[in-house]
Amino acid sequence: MSSENTEITAPSGLDFLRSIIEGRTPQAPISHTLGFRLVGADPGVAVFEGETGEHLYNPMGTVHGGYLTTLLDSALGSAVFSRLPAGTGYTTAQINVHLIRPVTARTGKLRATGTAVHVGRTLGTAEAQVVGVDDGKVYAHATTTCAIFAMR
Structure with missing residues (x-):
């Protein structure tokens, strides 16, 4: 038996995010939903x-604000x-969202x-x-405070 150190180290946050973009790690389940x-x-x-x-609509016939909030929280x-x-x-400790156009x-x-x-x-x-790709309009903006902690 080998006595080599086989400890696996976790990637940095940036490396983990890039592994998602490159397809080495799956997108978060909420992304599919x-x-x-x-x-x-x-x-x-x-x-x-x-x-x-339309699958994102609220009863008023517009995209639910929770969708925009989730996009913002993710970013x-x-x-x-x-x-x-x-x-x-x-983890998100606080988020302040401004929905400025439907x-x-x-x-x-x-x-x-x-x-x-x-x-x-x-x-x-x-x-x-949140900006429209086709029209360049700002639809929402937000700020957050995140609590940072050691993962175990």
Whole structure:
């Protein structure tokens, strides 16, 4: 028997996000449920894209605000995560969302871009916008505070 060290180290947040984009790690299950995906990650930045459709409508005939909030939360948290070292995780502690115009099935593809503002030892903050890919309009924007913790 070999006595080699076979300990597997966890990837950094950025490396993990890039493994999702490259298809080595699956997209999060919520991505399949709501029809969006992680498409970009750089240090302090994460980008998600999603298609709109009537399956996302609320009773008023527009895309439910929860869809936009989920896109924003994903981009915000992933922007913070992209700056975290291996073995460190995060969870959303607070999110503040501004839904500024209605979204319908005709809106088409949306892009949520999150940017980390501050990533410290115990807290991270970020800001994000949801923009229409075809029309360039801002549909929503948000800020977050994330709690940062050691993963065990």
